[in-house]
Amino acid sequence: MEACYAAVAIAGLAMVTVLTRSFFLFADSDLDLPPWAARGLKYAPLAALVAVIAPEIVLTNGALLATWQDARLFAVLAGSAYFWWRRGILGMIVCGTAVLLALKLGLGW
Amino acid sequence: MTGQPEFWRGFREMVPPSLGMAAWAVVTGVAMIDSGLSAPLAVAMTLLVYAGSAQLAALPLLAAGAPLWVLLTTAFCVNLRFVIYSAHWHKHFRHLPRWRRVVLGYFAVDLSYVLFARRFPDLEPTPEQLPYFAGGAAWNWLSWQGASLLGIALAGSVPAEWGLGFAGVLALLGVTYTLLKSAKSWAAAGVAACAAVAAFALPLKLNIIVGIGCGVAVGLLLDRLFPDPAVERA
Numbered sequence: 001m002e003a004c005y006a007a008v009a010i011a012g013l014a015m016v017t018v019l020t021r022s023f024f025l026f027a028d029s030d031l032d033l034p035p036w037a038a039r040g041l042k043y044a045p046l047a048a049l050v051a052v053i054a055p056e057i058v059l060t061n062g063a064l065l066a067t068w069q070d071a072r073l074f075a076v077l078a079g080s081a082y083f084w085w086r087r088g089i090l091g092m093i094v095c096g097t098a099v100l101l102a103l104k105l106g107l108g109w
Numbered sequence: 110m111t112g113q114p115e116f117w118r119g120f121r122e123m124v125p126p127s128l129g130m131a132a133w134a135v136v137t138g139v140a141m142i143d144s145g146l147s148a149p150l151a152v153a154m155t156l157l158v159y160a161g162s163a164q165l166a167a168l169p170l171l172a173a174g175a176p177l178w179v180l181l182t183t184a185f186c187v188n189l190r191f192v193i194y195s196a197h198w199h200k201h202f203r204h205l206p207r208w209r210r211v212v213l214g215y216f217a218v219d220l221s222y223v224l225f226a227r228r229f230p231d232l233e234p235t236p237e238q239l240p241y242f243a244g245g246a247a248w249n250w251l252s253w254q255g256a257s258l259l260g261i262a263l264a265g266s267v268p269a270e271w272g273l274g275f276a277g278v279l280a281l282l283g284v285t286y287t288l289l290k291s292a293k294s295w296a297a298a299g300v301a302a303c304a305a306v307a308a309f310a311l312p313l314k315l316n317i318i319v320g321i322g323c324g325v326a327v328g329l330l331l332d333r334l335f336p337d338p339a340v341e342r343a
Contacts, residue, residue, distance in 0.1 A: 002174075006150050009171055012181045013164070014157035020188035022214030024195040028207060031199055036329055038232060041197050043328030044321060045226045046288045047301040048190045049219070049281050051320025052162075054302035055309050056278045062309055072275055079279050080286070089283035090125035096279040097132070104272055 071103035115237040119244030122228070126220055127249050129280020130161075131256035136274035137161045138260020139267055144168040148261060155257040159215070159250070161277075163187045166314060186313035190321060194222045200232040201225075202239070216246040218253075223284050293335065297328035 024031060033041075057076055058065055065073070079096025083089070103109045110116055134155075141151035141164065158164055163184040170180045195214055202210055224245055229238055260267070267273065289295055301324025308316035 003147065003150065005174065006146060006171060007153070009167070009177060009180055010150060010154045010157060012177060013154070013160075013167055013184050016163065016181055016184045016188060017158055017160045018211065018215050020185060020191040020195075021217050022195055022211040023192040024199045025202070025210040025214045026207065027199065028203075030203065031196060033196065037196075038200075039332060040325040040329050041193075041200075041232065042226070042230065043294070043297050043325045044193050044197070045223045046285065046294055046298055047321045047324025047328070048193070048317070049223060049285045049288070050298045050301040050324065051305035051317045052190075052219075053278050053281045053285070054305050054320070055316065056275070057282075058306055059309055064306075071272065072278075075275060075279065076282065079282065083283055083286050088125070089280065089287075090128060092283045093125070093129040093132075093276055093279045097273070097276045100272060100275055104270065 069109050071100045071109045074103055075100035110240055110243055113237075113240040116240040116244035119224070119228075119241035119246075120248045121244075122224055123220060123245035123248045124252075126224075126280045126284050127252045129276045129283070130220065130249070131252050132273050132275075133161055133277025133280075134253045134256035135260035135263070135267065136269075136277075137164055138257040138262075139264045139269070140165060140168055140260075142261055142264035143269075144172040146171070151261045152258065155254060155261070159253070160184075160188060160218075161253075162314075183313050186315060186318075189315075189318050190219075191217070193321065197222065197226065197232070201229070201234050204234060205239075213242065213246075216250060217242075218246075218249060219281070220249055220284065221245050223288065227288060293328060293331040296331060297324045300324055300327040 057072055060066075060070070075096040078099040079092040082095040083092040138151070138155065141154055142148065146154065146168075154164060166187045167180055167184050170183060191214075194217060198210075198214060198217055202213060205213070221242060225238075225242060228241060229235065285298065289298060301320040304323035305316045305320030308319040310316075311319065
């Protein structure tokens with residue numbers, strides 16, 4: 001990879017970060033969102049999170065899981081069980097990752 | 110700023126989910142080196158771009174020498190959700206000068222947005238909001254960059270087949286659970302998940318935008334059909 005090309009690309013990507021994260025923040029005046037849009041913003045964080053993670057859990061290379069022997073499913077089940085039992089995110093991550101590694105390294109899933 | 114209790118509240122609430130994201134950051138660091146970036150360029154990328162999903166999407170294009178406009182368009186689309194978030198931030202921080210709003214936006218990652226929306230469900234500016242945001246953003250930047258640099262240093266010794274990046278998914282899932290407070294929010298989340306999976310074949314990760322659109326539409330529809338007697342807490 002040519003270093004000059006990569007450096008320009010990285011500078012461009014940094015500008016994309018600023019442009020997207022601050023998109024409406026560049027505007028000085030009120031956005032005057034219609035009321036339905038303002039209410040919709042309350043559902044947007046939840047919808048965005050789910051839209052990001054659902055494909056990571058149930059898809060492999062763009063296809064639905066063909067087998068239940070997938071370490072991710074059991075990691076999600078174990079982590080979720082911990083969360084609804086104790087309401088702790090950290091414990092959930094530890095629990096889910098432990099199951100993931102045990103199945104991947106132990107059983108080779 | 111650091112003298113304010115809300116700063117430390119934001120900081121504290123960011124710690125558990127950001128630890129999961131840190132595993133994802135390690136994976137991103139490893140991926141940058143594996144795709145052929147030199148160590149100095151990889152360090153520059155993590156410090157300047159600071160957007161894991163856009164970086165991971167851009168790396169294969171970088172390695173293939175794709176035209177810059179394709180690379181930047183891809184990153185823009187992967188980041189489209191931030192455009193939606195920025196409309197939300199504008200509601201809370203429009204009183205700040207523009208340069209401070211833009212700096213704030215730069216540090217406003219997914220977790221900042223979700224934790225903030227949970228802490229301040231009403232779209233009204235209050236004085237605690239800026240320190241709360243800054244506390245979470247400060248910790249998240251430190252933990253993400255530290256983990257990403259660790260990944261750059263470790264590249265080659267963490268096998269990809271361990272799938273450690275999945276810890277990031279678990280972190281986001283945990284945050285999702287804390288947002289599921291009503292039957293309507295479960296329905297909106299279910300529809301968003303199905304739509305994002307069904308639309309996965311779309312290029313440029315546009316399935317995420319489809320998922321957000323469908324989830325929000327269902328939430329709005331249910332709000333219309335079954336209005337809450339009290340103030341909405343979606």
